[in-house]
Amino acid sequence: MNALPLVLTVFVACAVEAVEALTIVLATGITREWKSTFQGMAVALVVLAVITAAVGPAIGYLPLTALRVVVGALLAIFGLQWLRKAVLRATGYKALHDEASAYLREVTAAQEAAVERRRGVSDWYSFTLAFKGVLLEGLEVVFIVITFGDNQKNIGAAVIGAAAAIVAVTLAGIAVKAPLTKVPENWMKLAVGVMLTSFGTFWGAEGAGVAWPGNDAALLVLVPVVALAAAACIRWLRYRKVAAASPAKESEVVGR
Amino acid sequence: MKQLKSFGAFWYDFIIGDDWHVAALIVAALALTALLTHAAHVNAWWLLPLVAFAALAWSLHRATTPRK
Numbered sequence: 001m002n003a004l005p006l007v008l009t010v011f012v013a014c015a016v017e018a019v020e021a022l023t024i025v026l027a028t029g030i031t032r033e034w035k036s037t038f039q040g041m042a043v044a045l046v047v048l049a050v051i052t053a054a055v056g057p058a059i060g061y062l063p064l065t066a067l068r069v070v071v072g073a074l075l076a077i078f079g080l081q082w083l084r085k086a087v088l089r090a091t092g093y094k095a096l097h098d099e100a101s102a103y104l105r106e107v108t109a110a111q112e113a114a115v116e117r118r119r120g121v122s123d124w125y126s127f128t129l130a131f132k133g134v135l136l137e138g139l140e141v142v143f144i145v146i147t148f149g150d151n152q153k154n155i156g157a158a159v160i161g162a163a164a165a166i167v168a169v170t171l172a173g174i175a176v177k178a179p180l181t182k183v184p185e186n187w188m189k190l191a192v193g194v195m196l197t198s199f200g201t202f203w204g205a206e207g208a209g210v211a212w213p214g215n216d217a218a219l220l221v222l223v224p225v226v227a228l229a230a231a232a233c234i235r236w237l238r239y240r241k242v243a244a245a246s247p248a249k250e251s252e253v254v255g256r
Numbered sequence: 257m258k259q260l261k262s263f264g265a266f267w268y269d270f271i272i273g274d275d276w277h278v279a280a281l282i283v284a285a286l287a288l289t290a291l292l293t294h295a296a297h298v299n300a301w302w303l304l305p306l307v308a309f310a311a312l313a314w315s316l317h318r319a320t321t322p323r324k
Contacts, residue, residue, distance in 0.1 A: 034317035047262065067287060069290075071281060072286070073282055073286055074271065075296070076282050076304070076308060077262055077271065077273075077278060077279045078271070078273075080278050080282070080308060080311060080312055081272075081273035081274065081275075081278065082313075083312055084273075084274065084275065084278070084312060084316060084319070085274070086263050087312075087316060088316070088319060091320075093319065109288075110276045130284050139270070140270075149314075163274075170276070193317065197308060201304045201305050204282075204286050204304055205282050205286075205300075205301055205305075207286075208289040208290040208293060208304075209289070209290055209294055210293050210299055210300055210301040211290060211299055211301070213299050218301075222305065224304070226308075226309075229261055229309045229312070230312075233313060233316055234314060236313075237316060237320060240320065241320075249260055
C-alpha cells in the first residue's frame with residue numbers, strides 16, 4: 001500500500017492529540033512557571049520513549065495474525081468511541097470540545113494552586129500538570145504510531161506522520177502563543193474516528209481469517225462507507241432532535 | 257489499592273470509553289467472524305463492518321434517548 005494514506009492518517013490523529021497537550025502546557029507555562037513545565041514535559045517524553053522502546057520491538061515478535069486481531073479490535077473500538085463522541089458533538093447532544101474554554105479552566109486552576117517545591121522541582125503543580133498532559137496525549141500518539149506502523153510494516157512512515165503533526169502544532173503554538181482555537185477539532189476527530197474504525201475493521205477481520213474482496217483495495221471502499229455511515233448518523237440525530245423539539249408539529253403531521 | 261484502581265480506571269477509559277457495549281459487540285463479532293471463516297468456511301468479511309455500524313447506531317440511540 002502507498003505510504004501517503006498512512007502518513008496522513010497518523011498526521012491528523014496525532015495533530016488532535018498534540019493540540020490538546022499544547023493547551024495544557026501553554027496554560028501551565030504562561031500562568032505558572034516555564035522551567036517546571038518544561039521539566040514535566042521532558043520527564044513525560046522520557047517515560048514515553050521507555051514505553052515505546054519496550055512495547056515497540058515486543059510487538060514485532062508477535063505473530064502477524066494475532067497482532068492484527070488484537071490491534072484491529074482495539075482500533076475499531078477506539079475509532080467507534082471517537083466517532084460516537086464526534087457525532088454527539090456535531091449534533092449538539094454533547095458540548096463541543098472548546099480549546100479556549102479548556103485553556104481558561106486550566107489557567108484558573110493553575111492560578112489558584114499554591115506553589116510547592118518538591119524533589120528538586122521549583123513548582124510541583126506545573127511539573128505534574130505538564131507531565132500528565134504530555135504523557136496521556138503522548139500515549140495515544142505512541143499507540144497510533146505503533147499499531148498503524150506495525151500493521152502496515154512501515155513504522156518509518158507512521159513516525160514521519162506523527163513527528164510532522166507534533167512539529168506543526170508546536171510551531172503554530174509558538175507563533176500564536178495561545179491555544180489553537182481555530183482548529184476544527186471535532187471534524188478532525190470525526191475524520192480520525194473514520195480512519196481508525198476503517199483500518200481496525202479491515203485488520204481485525206483479516207486477522208480473524210477473512211479474505212477482503214480486492215485485498216488492500218477494499219480499504220478504498222471501506223473508508224468512504226464508514227464516513228457515509230457517520231454522516232448518516234449525524235443526519236439521523238439532527239432529524240431526531242428537531243422532531244423532539246417540535247412534538248406538536250409532528251403530531252399534526254401524524255394526524256393527517 | 258487506590259493507585260491500582262485509578263490505573264485500571266485510566267486504561268478502561270482509554271480503551272473502552274463511554275459505552276462498553278460497543279467494545280463487547282466488536283469482540284463478539286470478531287469471534288463470530290473467526291468461527292464462520294475457520295469452522296464453516298464462510299468468507300464473512302461483511303460481518304465486522306455491519307456490526308460496527310449497528311453498534312455505533314445503537315450506542316448513539318441509547319445516548320440520545322431520555323431515560324424514563
